[in-house]
Amino acid sequence: MDFGAIHEYLPLYRDALFLTMRIGWQGILLAFVIGLAATIILHFRIPVLRQLTSFYIELFRNTPLLVQLFFIYFALPKVGLRITPALCGMVGLGLLGGAYMAETFRSGLENVPLIQSESAASLGMSRMQAFRYVVLPQAVSSSIPGLVANVIFLLKETSVFSTVSLMDLMFTAKDLIGMYAKTVECLFLLVVFYLIMLLPVSILGSIVERRMRRAEFGS
Amino acid sequence: MKKQTKAALFGLTLALTSALSMTAFAGDSDKVYRTVDEIKESGTINIGVFSDKSPFGYVDENGDYQGYDVYLGNQIGKDLGVDINYVSTEAANRVEYLKTGKVDIILANFTVTPERAEEVDFALPYMNVALGVVSPDDHVITSLDQIGKDDQVIVISGTTAETYLVKNNPEIKLQKYDAYAEAKTAFENGSGVAWANDNTEVIAFANENPGYTVGIPSLGSNDTIAPAVSKGNDSLLNWLNDEIVSLGKDNFFHKDYEETLLDTYGKDYEDTLVIEGGQPAEASTEAEAAAAETEAATEAE
Incomplete structure (x- = not known):
């Protein structure tokens, strides 16, 4: 191991980490918004939108992120819509994640027994109130493990950003290997930086999960 | 070597401590x-x-x-x-x-x-080769000074053009791509003001695609392939x-x-x-x- 090289590359990896995190989290935030919107559309069976949403979910769950990014970044400019690599990464991640988040929310909603909303209705709650105060909290709590898994999955998916010239962690490592051929050092740093990015998410995820579950079952 | 590298990588993902020793192992030249x-x-x-x-x-x-x-x-x-x-x-x-x-x-x-x-x-x-820079006809770049501080130049990761610009013109912003096909499409889409690559490659590109000119036909030293x-x-x-x-x-x-x-x-x-x-x-x-x-x-x- 050439520790001089590692020292020299550290700032580049740090920049890449910040870029990956920034675009990753923006994309994940977008994914949450899209996922929630899609879930509500599906749950309340809003006509037309429901069919469109189902189509969107199947489209993005069954194509790789790489293909989606290629399409957004290389094909859309041909019809006059050019977006920056960073925006492309964020939108791509948001659309892919939105489809996964919607499915996770849906399974959480299906987990809530029908009797819960019936009971809420018998107490005189409106459909919206029942959803907001009775069904959704239970659904969110039971989908937490799935959501955390999605977040980690999406952060790892950032490794295909290189295709749209974003200097994410993966591309930084490949680029440095191409220029200086310090393979072992570059790959070592790559693994370390992915762990720096993802371990806290995993740990935080399990803490959140425990807390949310306490709300569900009591401590 | 191949097996060892694989093992080293596996170890890395498993435990960082053991990885340290195993990468040293993979570094041995067999x-x-x-x-x-x-x-x-x-x-x-x-x-x-x-x-x-x-x-x-x-x-x-x-x-x-x-x-x-x-x-x-x-x-x-x-x-x-x-x-x-x-x-x-x-x-x-x-x-x-x-x-x-x-x-x-x-x-x-x-x-x-x-x-x-x-x-x-x-x-x-x-074969002989040098670096070259191709740019669109309506804004031909004939000298690297013409590249503004917000302009991006397209290069392919791992090429001599990348190494040359990183070393000699670190102020120029580079837009890096993995493969020729992607860099080419991005350049055609206008994602960068110019594309720096082997001059053989940019000359071929300009010959095949009307609307582009090789403003800098020879950059850096003359190298061989x-x-x-x-x-x-x-x-x-x-x-x-x-x-x-x-x-x-x-x-x-x-x-x-x-x-x-x-x-x-x-x-x-x-x-x-x-x-x-x-x-x-x-x-x-x-x-x-x-x-x-x-x-x-x-x-x-």
Whole structure:
């Protein structure tokens, strides 16, 4: 191991980490918004939108992120819509994640027994109130493990950003290997930086999960 | 070596502490390459070429590898009396493919540089090259000073153009791509103000695509392109050097040019580009320098 090289590359990896995190989290935030919107559309069976949403979910769950990014970044400019690599990464991640988040929310909603909303209705709650105060909290709590898994999955998916010239962690490592051929050092740093990015998410995820579950079952 | 590297990577993901010792293990240099005799015995040679860099190494409409590099590859296979297995490579993978023994020879428009000569062994050169910069007709860039501080220049990761700009013009913002095809599409989409690459490549691009001009036809030093083998594979290196010298007696590389490059570059570039028998026309010392680059680089260390 050439520790001089590692020292020299550290700032580049740090920049890449910040870029990956920034675009990753923006994309994940977008994914949450899209996922929630899609879930509500599906749950309340809003006509037309429901069919469109189902189509969107199947489209993005069954194509790789790489293909989606290629399409957004290389094909859309041909019809006059050019977006920056960073925006492309964020939108791509948001659309892919939105489809996964919607499915996770849906399974959480299906987990809530029908009797819960019936009971809420018998107490005189409106459909919206029942959803907001009775069904959704239970659904969110039971989908937490799935959501955390999605977040980690999406952060790892950032490794295909290189295709749209974003200097994410993966591309930084490949680029440095191409220029200086310090393979072992570059790959070592790559693994370390992915762990720096993802371990806290995993740990935080399990803490959140425990807390949310306490709300569900009591401590 | 391959197995060890794999094991090392596996270890890395499992536990960082154990990984530290295992990577050191993988860093040990075992013999990864195959000698000429071993290649002949196996009956197949693995040659790394580009699959998307017309007219040097590309896949034609029938799915066959074609181009200036491949033409030489075919001859090498014929003269060794073995089948050829072409392995598609990206610019940034070339050194790695040799270091891990994935291929026996890299024939992927590999420019000889001192940095690379520390990692692989170059045979005698067969082509001249410099860097070039192509830009759209309505905003031709004829000097690097014209590139504004917010403008981005497209380069391909792992090429000499990237290394040159990183080293000599660190103020220029680079937009890096993995592969030729992606860089080309991005440039056509107008994602960058210019594209820096081997001048052979940008000249070919401007010839094939109206609306683009090579504003800077020659940037940096004049370099050569040569086949490369794994570090220490003297048996294959010597065989290749003999092969290139003997092919030069039949003007093989001019024939290669006429078969593969004439349509793109025309007659004018033939003597500028082709190196016959490992001896560049203008300075024969340059070829020796290139071949001796390996030794020079190790001595310099």
